[in-house]
Amino acid sequence: MSETNWLKDCEGFLIDLDGTMYRGNQAIPCAREFVEWLNRTGRKYLFVTNNSSKLPRQVADKLSGMGIPAEEEHVFTSSQATAMYIKDHAKLANPTVYAIGEEGVVAALEEAGCRFDEESPDYVVVGIDRQFSYEKLKTASFAVQKGAIFLGTNADKRVPTEEGLAPGAGSLSRAVATASGVEPVWIGKPEARMVKYSIKRLGLIPEKTVIVGDNLETDILAGINAGIRSVLVLTGYSGMQDAQQTLHKPDLIVKDLAELISKCEN
């Protein structure tokens, strides 16, 4: 019996995007075949991304544009997870929120029935915002000091751009945390809650779900934190040497998605 027998029983796949399905604007070889295989074998799956700025529709369009079949309902962003967290925890049906963020954050919060309020919101949500300003920092900090619950969509310090490694949502949250004296509740990977909400969305159980990604510190650690199995693909951020040195060991390491399909079938 193979050590990866558990893979055959996996009904749900939580799949990272950057470094796993594509790099920049280029699909990674076999990304398309992997999705086709998931569809053919009746597996459930979600593309799980820390990116809070985009709408699920935009993420799906980007994948489709690269030849990878994807629908809006296959995408789960840290903004959607943040909105689920608020729905789960809010004492009232329509909680008030002050958000630092772009389209993706605003849409997810609106869909969850949140109302926006700068003065004394129930929640402050901080995602990446290319219009971040001292005024926004001050408004968020005042609200948190007055007792608003502070949620960070994700802790990513930097995001890769064509210009270089630009400030990520984690850098903006860090400013709010420093100014308010309050640490955020983090939502995105590597937090367990991102994985738990993904599993809930798929209607599965943790034992039958695996997370697949290229980053030991976000994807694999998220799997470990949530108590589910994880697969590292060596097509992105983390290399084999990183995997040997880290304390966050994936259950399986594959060189690419083709090898993962093959491990699932044999």
Added chain:
Amino acid sequence: MSETNWLKDCEGFLIDLDGTMYRGNQAIPCAREFVEWLNRTGRKYLFVTNNSSKLPRQVADKLSGMGIPAEEEHVFTSSQATAMYIKDHAKLANPTVYAIGEEGVVAALEEAGCRFDEESPDYVVVGIDRQFSYEKLKTASFAVQKGAIFLGTNADKRVPTEEGLAPGAGSLSRAVATASGVEPVWIGKPEARMVKYSIKRLGLIPEKTVIVGDNLETDILAGINAGIRSVLVLTGYSGMQDAQQTLHKPDLIVKDLAELISKCEN
């Protein structure tokens, strides 16, 4: 012989402002008398402030407006100390700087002969800036990633304003540090360098200089870090109980500046 005999030999006084000379826009009782006493007895002194946004002239005007005699040359800001640091360390006569900050930072850097450059500056300076933006954060972070030396005028996380505790220079620096992965060299109190540059400006020696302030964590710790004596006045931030509990013990605690004058004379 009194335990405060050293006070009589003190030739230089480094004096904090908020909580020591004034509170908000109100002079603290005996602040004026204290300055008059310093002048009368031929003591040298500097008002040493972490505030990086104001020009020395503006700080002096504020004091004068409250009836406390003050000239521009009696003021030493964290922006001026930052400019002295650059002059001390720069390899070239006219180093390039990218600055996040207001009037006080820009003027101090210009006076020190710095030229401004966004692309690949020798230094990145971060002070408080009410026009802080994602663009500025990104520009600073890219420059630091490219090797610019990162200076924080002061680490104050929050500043008191009429609206409440608003984000301070330390919160902005924290965003740049998170995005760039580089910790700043801090300049203002409680750093020893702020005290050392103040003593240098006065042309004195540490043994003959004392720092006077209301804050154990900035003023008194700065004195301890720089190896000079310190006096805590109980007219501001830190109380007697704080002083009993802290590891940063001042050499002397006085209830107000009148008691300090009396201790210096008797």
